[in-house]
Amino acid sequence: MIEIAVDEKACVSCSLCAEICPTDVFVWDEDEGVPKINRPGECFGCLSCSEICPPHCITHEGVELAESHYHDPYALRLASRLAADVSGRFNVPSDEASQNQAAADLGVRLRSVAEVFKRTLGGSLPAVGTMAGRTLARHLPRYREPKGLDEALVLAKQQFSPAWEFETTRNGDDLTINVDRCFVRETCEREGQEIGSEMCVLFYNYLAGYLGRMGKVRLRLMDADRGAKCCYSVKIYEK
Amino acid sequence: MKARVSTDWLSGCSGCHVAMVDLHEKLLGLVEEVDFVRVPVLMDEKDYPKADVGVVEGAVRSDHDRVALEKMRASVDKLIAFGSCAVYGGPSGLGWLHERDDVMAAVYDGGPTNAGGERPDADAPILEDSVVPIDEVVEVDAYLPGCPPHPYFIAAGLRAVLGVSDLQLTAMSVCADCDRKMLKNEGAELHRGEVTAEKDSLCFLSQGVVCLGSVSLNRCQAPCPHSGVACFGCAGPSVDLITEPHLDLRNLIGRRLNMLTGVSEEEVTRYFQEDAKTLYAYAVASPVIHGKPTVEIREWAGPKPAAQGGE
Ligand code: SF4
Ligand code: SF4
Ligand code: SF4
Ligand code: SF4
Ligand code: SF4
16 A cells, blocks of 8 residues: 655645645645645555645655656766655666667657658658757757767767767768667567668658757758668758 | 865855855764865865865866866765755856857956956966866765755765765755745736745745745755745755656746646746746756756757847
């Protein structure tokens, strides 16, 4: 059973926990201005109450968390060296088997998204990929704007490793990207999809959009050689 | 056995060192004896003598900061990032929003006290391209945010790092120590830009005034709301906000304000974006904030294109 505890000293009497709980676990104590745990057996561990609680004074023991790969290791390390009671709050697996399982799960989703996009958008698939990449460029963490494409490429190598590992050669406005390791390729292989299908189209235009926006140029995919390893020819247009 | 403590001051305002010096007598009662082997504001020790604990104020902005920090790390067993600048960039981190050359130009070419355009000479430390929290450069063993950190929490933090006791720093927010009551107040309007509120026992949020208490880590015991001023988050974000990529200051305050008063969440999030430079001031340079997929802090708080009449 889940054990809920409310630190009444810290409670600011907002009653938001009682309001938000979908199973009416709390009953409001008007006199004391605090929630009382009335039906503990009804708690199913959604943690909505502790998320909304302004002082963060509601805790739950015995909630089983799903594996969460989305947590940033930097943030978790910072949090655990900042406060005493945070470690053990997360269920972030680091073993290789569950990492691979997560990658496989993600691959299935990527595949279905790509298929839906292909069916609904057809020929606009590359443009959608590029647009998504440009949007990503605004969100991926970086300490300062790369000064140009060369810096953007160096940064991207760090950011996408180990899911995507590549080498580039630049010759004037021609850029060649030799891919060593590619998450999408691995997904295609796992999912029995042809290399070069919609997932690849989406993803490589996505990267072109991303790199272009970061490097303040426009990149156009000219040709792709999808042999044992993929190799892309890209044209650089100064903006 | 004396615990040897060594401190250094990078790009910070000295407030953190003043807070530490203020603490001196309390520290003596805290551990048997603390032996300060290096404190830039108190003694003329230029080297980095071996110490048990290193305490670093300020962010890394110049080549000097980087070298000093690396020497400090090499000379101590445990390193504490002391104050919001060291932990998150803090106020010093606001420079992260701007290009180095623009910062130099703003200070040395156009500044009201130095419009002559004279730049510091070759002997002065050279600004790096950007400003970063200290854990971007060296490993940090404990983080003590606050601007500056509060004596109670300095003592608790030092105790823990010295192994005198287990870490007793909670993950609760400023609200946990605030005496105001956060009551429902349907119909209250959002007061943009205000930091005080009429009723002194009612929570600021209930009165439509943005208070960052619920999204800020409690490392201060809530002095600001107790003296009638809304919390502006000087100790940086609360733990949930640090660990959960989808949670952010603006959506959490938006939801709470909405549930308390009925002010729309969109109005609140818009306000946070428009005033991001103030409302996110203490952690803009931290991966915690700029790494969130839902936050575009550079666009909200960075230099606005001239065409729009911005900075
Ligand atoms: S975790 Fe969910 S179900 Fe349990 S008390 Fe909180 S809101 Fe209710
Ligand atoms: S949400 Fe937290 S502060 Fe508000 S009433 Fe519930 S326990 Fe108290
Ligand atoms: S954290 Fe605050 S007090 Fe400490 S150096 Fe930075 S600005 Fe100054
Ligand atoms: S939001 Fe501010 S005023 Fe309200 S309880 Fe929290 S710290 Fe106090
Ligand atoms: S109440 Fe807020 S602004 Fe005031 S000291 Fe605490 S964290 Fe800083």
